Amino acid sequence: MAAIRLSNIEKNFPGVRALDDINLDIASGEFFTLLGPSGCGKTTLLRIVAGFYQQDRGSVFVDGKKIDRVPAYNRNTGMVFQNYAVFPHMTVFENVAFGLHNRRVAQDQIRQRVERILAMARLSGFEKRTPDQLSGGQQQRVGLARAMVIEPQVLLMDEPLSNLDAKLRIQMREEIRDIQRQLGTTTVYVTHDQEEALVISDRIAVMNAGVVEQVGTPWEVYKQPHTVFVASFVGHMNFIEARLNRSREGGVVEIGEERVRTDRPLELGGVGEEVDDLLVGARPEDVEIGEGGPTPGGAIRMEATVAKSIFTGTLVQYTLVTDSGISLLAERHRPDRSEIIPEGKVVAASIGAERIHYFDRKNRLRLELGGGQ
Amino acid sequence: MKLSVPRRADFWSAVTILGYVVVILLLILPLFNIFKSSFIGRTTGRLDFSNYREFLTKPYYYVTMLNSLVVSVGGTLGAVLLGVPLAFFSTRYLIRGKALLSTFAILALLSPPFIGAYSWIIMLGNNGFLRNSLASLGVFLPTIYGPFGIILVYTLQHYPFVFLLVSGALSTVDRSLEEASENLGSHGTKTFFRVTLPLVTPSLTAGALIAFMISLADFGTPMILGHNYRVLPTMAYNLFTSDIGDNPGLASTVSIFLIMVSTVVLFLQRYAAARRKYSSTLVNRPIVKRLKGWKAVGTHLLCYFIVALSTLPLAVVVVYSFRKTKGPVFHPGFDLGSYRQVFHQVPRAIFNTLSFSLLALLLIIVVGTLIGFVLARKTSIVSRVLDPLLMIPYIVPGTVLGIGFVVAFNRKPIYLVGTAAILILSYFIRRLPYSVRSSASILKQIDPSIEEAAVNLGARPARSFFKVTLPLMTPGVLSGGIMSWVTAVNELSSSIVLYVGATATMTVRIYLAVLDGYFGTASALATMLLLATGLALYAVNRFFGVRGEALVG
Numbered sequence: 003m004a005a006i007r008l009s010n011i012e013k014n015f016p017g018v019r020a021l022d023d024i025n026l027d028i029a030s031g032e033f034f035t036l037l038g039p040s041g042c043g044k045t046t047l048l049r050i051v052a053g054f055y056q057q058d059r060g061s062v063f064v065d066g067k068k069i070d071r072v073p074a075y076n077r078n079t080g081m082v083f084q085n086y087a088v089f090p091h092m093t094v095f096e097n098v099a100f101g102l103h104n105r106r107v108a109q110d111q112i113r114q115r116v117e118r119i120l121a122m123a124r125l126s127g128f129e130k131r132t133p134d135q136l137s138g139g140q141q142q143r144v145g146l147a148r149a150m151v152i153e154p155q156v157l158l159m160d161e162p163l164s165n166l167d168a169k170l171r172i173q174m175r176e177e178i179r180d181i182q183r184q185l186g187t188t189t190v191y192v193t194h195d196q197e198e199a200l201v202i203s204d205r206i207a208v209m210n211a212g213v214v215e216q217v218g219t220p221w222e223v224y225k226q227p228h229t230v231f232v233a234s235f236v237g238h239m240n241f242i243e244a245r246l247n248r249s250r251e252g253g254v255v256e257i258g259e260e261r262v263r264t265d266r267p268l269e270l271g272g273v274g275e276e277v278d279d280l281l282v283g284a285r286p287e288d289v290e291i292g293e294g295g296p297t298p299g300g301a302i303r304m305e306a307t308v309a310k311s312i313f314t315g316t317l318v319q320y321t322l323v324t325d326s327g328i329s330l331l332a333e334r335h336r337p338d339r340s341e342i343i344p345e346g347k348v349v350a351a352s353i354g355a356e357r358i359h360y361f362d363r364k365n366r367l368r369l370e371l372g373g374g375q
Numbered sequence: 376m377k378l379s380v381p382r383r384a385d386f387w388s389a390v391t392i393l394g395y396v397v398v399i400l401l402l403i404l405p406l407f408n409i410f411k412s413s414f415i416g417r418t419t420g421r422l423d424f425s426n427y428r429e430f431l432t433k434p435y436y437y438v439t440m441l442n443s444l445v446v447s448v449g450g451t452l453g454a455v456l457l458g459v460p461l462a463f464f465s466t467r468y469l470i471r472g473k474a475l476l477s478t479f480a481i482l483a484l485l486s487p488p489f490i491g492a493y494s495w496i497i498m499l500g501n502n503g504f505l506r507n508s509l510a511s512l513g514v515f516l517p518t519i520y521g522p523f524g525i526i527l528v529y530t531l532q533h534y535p536f537v538f539l540l541v542s543g544a545l546s547t548v549d550r551s552l553e554e555a556s557e558n559l560g561s562h563g564t565k566t567f568f569r570v571t572l573p574l575v576t577p578s579l580t581a582g583a584l585i586a587f588m589i590s591l592a593d594f595g596t597p598m599i600l601g602h603n604y605r606v607l608p609t610m611a612y613n614l615f616t617s618d619i620g621d622n623p624g625l626a627s628t629v630s631i632f633l634i635m636v637s638t639v640v641l642f643l644q645r646y647a648a649a650r651r652k653y654s655s656t657l658v659n660r661p662i663v664k665r666l667k668g669w670k671a672v673g674t675h676l677l678c679y680f681i682v683a684l685s686t687l688p689l690a691v692v693v694v695y696s697f698r699k700t701k702g703p704v705f706h707p708g709f710d711l712g713s714y715r716q717v718f719h720q721v722p723r724a725i726f727n728t729l730s731f732s733l734l735a736l737l738l739i740i741v742v743g744t745l746i747g748f749v750l751a752r753k754t755s756i757v758s759r760v761l762d763p764l765l766m767i768p769y770i771v772p773g774t775v776l777g778i779g780f781v782v783a784f785n786r787k788p789i790y791l792v793g794t795a796a797i798l799i800l801s802y803f804i805r806r807l808p809y810s811v812r813s814s815a816s817i818l819k820q821i822d823p824s825i826e827e828a829a830v831n832l833g834a835r836p837a838r839s840f841f842k843v844t845l846p847l848m849t850p851g852v853l854s855g856g857i858m859s860w861v862t863a864v865n866e867l868s869s870s871i872v873l874y875v876g877a878t879a880t881m882t883v884r885i886y887l888a889v890l891d892g893y894f895g896t897a898s899a900l901a902t903m904l905l906l907a908t909g910l911a912l913y914a915v916n917r918f919f920g921v922r923g924e925a926l927v928g
Contacts, residue, residue: 054827074830075839081831087824091846100842101832145828152832 004155004188005030006051010060013046020046022212024060028190028205033182035191037199038209039235044192045160047209051190052158053077064155075104080149080187084161086141088133094120094144095129101152115151122181123147139170146178150185157182157189163198175202196236200224208232230366233283233359240289240330243363244280255280255360257302257328280369283359289332290352291320291343303352306330308345318342322351386837387753390745394761397742400789401804402767405779406634412782413627426628436610436625440632443606446522446597447590450529454586457530457681458537459579463567464674465538466545469665471675476682477539478912483685484535485908487865487882489595490901491528493889494688495519496599497695524600529590531685537582544578545571550659577648584644588637592772594868595882599889607633608774612872615778623782630775637770689905696902700895713895717903720896721884725903728881731795732863735802740856742803743810744848748840750811751818765808776801777872793875801873802863810855817851818844854915861911865904 011024021043028034036044049055051062053074061068069077080101089097095116102112120126123143133141142162149157162178163171179202182189193199199206200220207217208231216228227233230241244257282302306322309329318337322330330351334341343349360369416425430436461480465473483491498505499519506516517523548571556566572579594608601609607629614626666674696713699706717725746765749758768776780801784791791797821844829839867882874883881900888897 052827052831054830074827075833075835077831078833079831081828083824083828085822085824087822087828089825089828089843091843100829100834104833104838148828148832158831 004065006156006188006190007063007066008047008051008060009063011047011050011057011062012059013043013050013055013057019212021050021057024214026207026214026217028188030065030188031186033179033189033191033202033204035193035199035203035206036209037193037196037206037236039194041211042209043212044194044209048158048160048190048192051156052079052081078152078154079156079158080152080154081158082142082145082149082160082162084164086133086138086145086165088136088141088144088148090133092132093129094125094131094133094136097133097144098148098151101148105152119147119151122150122184124177138166139174142166142174143177146181150181150187153185154187157187159189159191161192161194164193164195171198178202200236206236208235210235226368227359228368230281230283230361233361238286238331239283239359240286241361242282242284242328242330244282246278246280255282257282257304279363281361281363281366283361284330284353284357286319286331286333287335288353288357289322289330290354291322291332291334292350292352301352301354302358303350304328305348306351308343308347308349311343311345313342322349387749390749391753391758391761393742394746394749394758394765397804397807398761398764398767401800402764402771405776405783406767406771408782409627409630409775409779412624413631415624417622417624426624429625430628430632436629439605439607439610439629440636442522442604443591443608443633443636446525446529446606447587449522449526450533450590451583451587453526453530454534454537455579455583457534458582459541461534461538461678461681462542462545464678466542467661467664468671468674469663470678476678477542479682479686480535480538481912482905482909483532483682483689484539485861485865485912486689486905487595487867487885487901488528488532488589488593489599489867489882489886489889490692490904491532491688492524492596492599493894493897494691495524495528497691497894498687499524520600520602521604525596525604525606528596528600529586529593531688533586533589534681534685536585537579540578540582540585541575544575546661548574548661550661553661580644580647584640587640588769591633591637591640592774592868594772594774594871595886598886607636608772608868611778612774615781616872623778626778627782630772630778633772633775634770637772641770692898692901693905695894696898698895698898700893703892703894705895713899716896717899721879721881721900723877724879724881724884724900727795727798727878728864731799731802731878731880732860735799735806735863736856736860738799738803739806739810739859740852743807743855744814744852746807747811747814748818748844751815752823765811768805768808773801773805773866773868773870774872776805777869780869780873792873793878795878797873798870798878798880801869802866805866805869806859806862810852810859813855814848814852817848821847857911857915861908864907 006026006028008024008026008028011021012019013021024043024047026034036047038044046055050057053069053072057070061070063069064077089100092100098116098119099112102115107115116129117126120129123146125140125143125147128136128140133144136144142165145162159178163174166174175198191199191202200223203220205217205219206223208215208223210231216223216232218226218228223232223236227236227239233239234241242257244255246255284302304324306324306328308320309323310321312319317333317335320332320334320343322332324330332351361367362369413426414422414424416423419425464470465476470476495503496519497503499516500506501518503519506519509516519527552574553566553570556570557563561569592608594612597604597606597609598612605613611626611629611633614622614629665671695705697709697711698713699708699710700712700716746761750762771779780797781792783789784797791800825847826839826844829843830836834842865882866880867886870880870883871886874880879887881904885897885900885904888894888900
């Protein structure tokens with residue numbers, strides 16, 4: 003167990019800045035996820051912590067100790083690889099014992115510790131098998147057991163589930179979470195799967211193009227995305243281009259030619275002079291579909307036609323299109339058959355005031371709603 | 376991208392330096408000497424163009440270049456004409472005994488071509504038994520001596536290259552591509568020529584290239600079958616070693632032309648292959664169809680006929696090795712006289728072949744694996760320059776390298792002429808590139824994250840190499856090594872230039888016996904080589920599960 007601090011990390015590959023001034027503090031025992039699309043730098047960052055890459059600038063600290071000059075084989079990190087990287091010429095037991103041999107642990111100790119960790123990874127009885135006799139999920143468990151048995155200061159996981167099929171992925175991520183909780187090892191987990199990140203993590207760093215866009219708990223990242231990128235990468239978000247019309251009392255949001263009926267003007271406080279162009283955002287589950295009636299204060303409401311409806315089992319997903327061409331995704335969970343709206347029907351789509359996200363269209367950053375009611 | 380293991384880099388730097396020393400000493404130095412010597416006029420003794428002028432103006436010399444091209448192109452075309460249909464039929468239709476067919480094809484391929492050459496003399500020579508029996512049926516064949524015979528031997532010797540590479544490619548063409556073509560309205564033949572054949576063209580040209588290069592560089596066949604039909608390697612050899620009127624300068628000039636031709640052809644093939652490079656994921660393996668009636672009989676007959684024709688010379692050699700002889704004359708009946716003869720007269724040759732080839736093998740495996748590791752894992756400008764330099768042996772025929780060795784190592788500080796070392800080093804350097812390539816490609820198949828996992832678990836780089844990387848490489852390295860051993864055992868073209876009486880190998884003895892007309896002795900020696908080759912092939916297959924196809928190229 004150890005706390006990790008990454009300070010001012012920069013890494014360049016020929017022609018690309020892979021990481022630009024990364025600063026992260028990971029608490030001892032925390033399950034910390036680096037989330038982002040491929041090429042965002044998350045794996046590069048993980049490999050810098052493991053010692054496989056040397057950063058061009060900045061430092062890595064483990065428990066306050068700078069480890070930049072410690073070679074990879076002395077870093078005492080346990081890494082789990084995307085393609086398992088189980089040694090194909092060794093049995094399960096030999097695989098798991100490999101790191102203990104390197105640490106010159108006594109034979110009887112090795113046997114004990116390997117058996118214990120194999121039991122934890124539900125691999126007891128598989129000791130003598132070779133990797134080609136194991137399924138993908140079992141191989142990844144060997145990879146996990148092999149990394150955990152050395153009792154590393156830090157567990158590093160590089161998309162460990164992405165080679166597994168969907169059902170197994172869900173099962174394995176829970177197993178990983180359970181084992182990590184039991185042992186309390188500080189874990190840095192890399193994934194491009196936002197759902198996986200939300201389910202498994204204590205905190206998430208959302209990365210894009212070599213920078214960290216937001217660090218927060220799953221709740222914060224999903225509910226209060228700091229940037230347009232985070233909002234659209236973690237879950238889905240509808241975006242509507244809008245303008246801020248300034249008046250003496252504050253700002254009024256106008257969405258194109260659309261008639262946005264609100265009881266009161268929308269007010270944005272603390273908005274800098276320079277912000278005129280906005281993006282209004284709403285999660286699909288926050289778009290209400292109704293027949294008419296009064297609109298609660300501060301809500302956006304517009305008429306739209308149901309262009310498409312898709313039934314996925316747990317929910318129905320509607321694509322709504324307004325006359326001016328704005329497209330919205332709306333979701334209805336646990337629908338009754340009678341509730342399903344036919345394609346072509348005109349409905350009223352509304353988004354409650356507290357469910358609306360505002361972003362600056364120019365710098366793509368979140369704007370906090372403020373000011374008076 | 377590099378691993379940050381600064382302290383241990385010393386060992387691999389040493390390996391890189393070793394690689395350069397080997398290349399400079401055993402390739403660049405000999406070739407530079409040939410290059411220089413090609414500009415030294417025989418009469419003047421000074422640097423000039425007289426050798427080149429002589430080569431290009433005297434028909435006696437320049438016609439050898441045309442002859443070389445004729446037999447190499449002819450042999451290559453023949454190999455393609457036999458290899459492609461055989462590949463197609465045996466991968467797309469159910470052919471009984473297919474494994475046996477490819478085993479015999481590989482055996483024919485690995486046996487030294489000059490064995491085939493003189494076997495054809497036994498069959499189709501001026502008094503050959505096949506010629507005589509065909510003549511009694513009223514069929515008269517052209518003389519086996521000259522271009523016809525050489526092309527025949529090359530065709531039957533080298534079609535397995537095309538066959539193996541093309542069938543490898545054919546069995547990985549995704550079925551859906553051919554089905555798509557049929558679905559879009561192209562029937563069988565059109566699909567083959569418009570879709571299937573273009574897709575396997577890279578392998579086809581690669582196979583043809585190997586066939587061409589080996590034909591161009593071959594020394595034994597034209598020496599035995601050529602008579603007055605001279606080609607570049609025999610011309611270079613004669614000019615270099617002739618007791619009367621030897622002319623090393625002109626021999627070097629001939630060598631330079633030989634290298635130029637192979638270089639041009641190599642680059643043409645590379646260019647063609649680069650333009651047609653298809654990556655595809657194999658999802659649906661091709662279906663092997665079961666033919667019925669006369670179609671089934673026809674394809675079987677064709678496949679068997681091709682392989683039988685190429686196996687025939689080997690069978691003749693084996694049979695003749697057991698025939699009764701008295702001196703050069705065969706008598707009716709069978710005995711072990713030829714073998715007794717071999718063990719009495721040239722036991723040294725057997726010892727030489729074994730010891731030289733095993734020592735060369737050791738060098739090839741150790742140096743090849745280490746350099747292969749540097750090229751695959753320690754990429755730097757220094758190692759990247761080494762890679763193309765190691766290509767040189769591909770384009771330098773054995774005869775030329777032999778001449779280069781003699782010129783380079785016949786004076787102080789390195790005096791090796793007449794020693795066993797010079798033969799061992801020539802086997803080593805000629806096969807080194809194959810070993811480097813194969814261990815590099817084996818390494819590329821080993822995911823680097825496996826080594827990273829070892830390092831991450833606390834293994835220092837040396838331990839991770841010996842505990843993880845090396846064990847994973849071993850099967851590939853050993854099976855590649857056995858193939859190198861086979862080529863070293865069957866090597867003639869550089870041995871013939873480098874040997875002295877005490878260092879003569881089995882192939883040299885076979886060649887000399889054929890020249891002197893002692894076919895019995897030659898057959899016995901050749902049979903022993905065939906047996907060794909067959910055993911090696913079996914061992915590779917049995918212990919490493921490597922199929923013959925994987926051994927080519």
